Amino acid sequence: MSARPDAVTATYLGTATALLRIGGLTVLTDPALDPAPADYPGARPLHRTAGPALTAAELPPVDLVLLSHDQHADNLDATGREVLAGAGLVLTTPEGAARLGGRAEGLAPWESRTVTAGGTTVTVTATPARHGPEGTEPVTGPVTGFVVAYGGGTLYVSGDTVRHDALTEIGTRFRIGTAFLHLGDAHFPSTGDRAFSMSARDGAELARTLGARTVIPLHYDSWDHLAEDPARITEAFAAPDLAGRLRWLRPGVPEAL
Template sequence: MTEQTARPARAPHSARTPHAPHPAPVLQPLGRLRRDWPRSFADRLTAPLPGVRAMARLAREGAVRPGPEGLRDIPRLPFAPGPLPEAGPDTLAVTWAGHASWVLRIGGLTVLTDPVWSRRILGTPARLTPVGVRWEDLPPVDAVVISHNHFDHLDAPTLKRLPRRTPVFVPAGLGRWFARRRFSRVTELDWWEAAELRGVRFDFVPAHHWSKRTLLDTCRSLWGGWVLTDRAGRRVHFAGDTGYGHWFAEIGRRHPGIDLALLPIGAYDPRWWLSDVHTDPEEAVRAFQDLGARRMAPMHWATFVLSSEPVLEPLTRVRAAWDRAGLPREDLWDLPVGASRVLVP
């Protein structure tokens, strides 16, 4: 089941209010797997999940894929694979492999985000663009971060390619999925918790989303994004999958000076169905501003058909929203799939 089946609307959250004081999170031990997580994380939803009426409306309208006009630009989707940049311990570089999959080089580590190297995921057509980085061209993977368990973010065939001793950082409640697949260095974190690997800090932060992988596990594991910080204090925020809401400003308060925000801009139409769980391009720019980040790299588009907007529209709209906001053009890293960018100190 993919994200297009989720459609919440605003609801109160039981956690700390955005303006409340907050202590610095204590670093959790690597490899922490807890057995006492709550049975459900449904109280973390910032919107209720769709009911029967919403499902019936979606079935009536049938607006789950673009029409022929919306698909005609598939040949024009940006795809420009290139060699991975050289990366030493002081390098901060990103390469977009497609969708929410990034190759992050930070603090001497190579980190994969939500790695999906499969040609197809459950319930969707095949990829619109190839994977931007061949698996055999990857350097040794030092760590993986997972935002949540939807199939376009948690891909079992891809993860099966990794050595089982690869450190994996996952949301609360998702560790058992990895343990069953014999991953031996899995660290589960709740929102606002953190762990450290070889001098790079991994903070798990909230998102406006949900989780579901089977008929019986709705919200049984948490969802969120990550802030990675190197020894020099440079920060990358990987938002995972999220709607727009108050958490962006709170993340920015707790993690000031984010150097680069990787934010989703696609899979947003129809809005009545997806607005609470997927930012549209204009909301992604607002989220960037709320974070107080210095640069933004769009993601979660140009790869899988998950909703009904024309395939090239997210890029057109995010560029227009960026221009309207009066933001420096050089700070929008609208990369083609397979392209890289290095942050110069």
């Protein structure tokens, strides 16, 4: 029996990696799938403390990868690159697509691409994102979020972004049902108090701006630079106007949305 075109399940694998099943279409976000512990050298060294809930070998065939950016290991690592090679299509930034080649296609903000697989068609629209304070773009590189519209609703995947004015237009253009927000309040010793992803408070404010009915946290665990206590996310969404919107996914368990 084929999947209902409006049936959606989500499986949280860790960090920014989620496996989505939209009707008959299988989508993977930001595949960071190396085992832990693992270290990644660079200008801002990264240390992974926990591995993914599913290994690459346990994943089903992937029709579509939504890759917010390709330059940081907590969004794309060595194992994740192997998964990209077998995916039907990879949507990412234009700069990332040029580096990756193969099945990668770049979308500028507000550009859309229609994707069909397994009898299901979705429209993916790239959304603005900025991976740090204004002025850090030459260092952090370009990043994108995504809106995925399908027969039964609309999903938003923020990508690694801080909260900034350009995100307001997302809620104006789209009626968001479920928002997957990259949180964690990422900080590095070399950059002091400057944040490179949203905090719990930022996520709550963005949820208000989007008008999202459901918010699912991503990008809040498994790495040293994601140091904000996840309990702060629950606290931030305890405000009366956000009651009932926050939903935690159990790692490795498919859950219907």
